[in-house]
Amino acid sequence: TRRVAVLADTTKAFLVVLGLQERKALLGELEGLASEMLRSVASTVRAGAVSPVEEDRAHVNLDRVLLEVAQLDDELEAARALLAATWGESRAEFDAATGDLWALPRIPALAELEAVADESPELARWNAEIAQREAALSVERAARIPNVELSIAGRHHPLGDAAGVVAGIAVPVPLFDRNQGGILAARHDLARARSEQRLRDVSVRSAIVASHQALEIAQRTVVTLRDQIIPRADRVFAQTRRGYATGLFRYVEVLDAQRTLFAARRELLDAIVALHFAATDLERLTGTP
Secondary structure, three states: OHHHHHHHHHHHHHHHHHHHHHHHHHHHHHHHHHHHHHHHHHHHHHOOOOOHHHHHHHHHHHHHHHHHHHHHHHHHHHHHHHHHHOOOOOOOOOOOOOOOOOOOOOOOOHHHHHHOHHHOHHHHHHHHHHHHHHHHHHHHHHOOOOOOEEEEEEEEOOOOOOEEEEEEEEOOOOOOOOOHHHHHHHHHHHHHHHHHHHHHHHHHHHHHHHHHHHHHHHHHHHHHHHHHHHHHHHHHHHHHHHHHHOOOOOHHHHHHHHHHHHHHHHHHHHHHHHHHHHHHHHHHHHOOO
């Protein structure tokens, strides 16, 4: 159980690093666009086509992106350290994590997951726990049967030459102690273990349902953003940039289109990480890949 939990925690730490690396690449692209737009707006201002306020807006936009880049660098450094801590290092000695974050995991049917739930380490351990409690109860029940003691010894009479053999048997009479206390305590321990097993079974199975639902929601979000929202937002941004160059749109409209596009791409990145997180949770709960 502990090994599976460590594997799941390490996987999530790795996914966080991958996600932040992708965010950094996204911000690098956004920084390049913001710098390009600043130069374009500054040129337009110098030509007297727009107000100098537009250039200030472009400066503010670039400054906000640079601030987010600096904050992200700190987050990424912390995430790398947390990942390194999973194998016992106090600081990260690697430069980057490598993985295909965009490879979507297979979504199994809920019935398939429920069928393998009994193999979950969280549930399987209780079979051994209950067997142990049942054995303890058997020991306590056996303790109420008195032990019969036999003894045998040779004896020589001190006043003569007579010698003989003395044998004895001792059988305790359990008038007051039949080990009722020990038996009762063992029964309570067994009942408590069975109750905890039932509670854990409900908890694990409900967690499987919740993680499966989270997996489906994340996949639906990823597919909708990737195939519908982002392509349209990309077209709007491209058309708005071209329109700004010909005076058809104002800079504020270009900025709005840019923010809409990159907000959707950031949402897609968050959704793909959430998708892998949910898949990792299912692997931990079922104990299967």
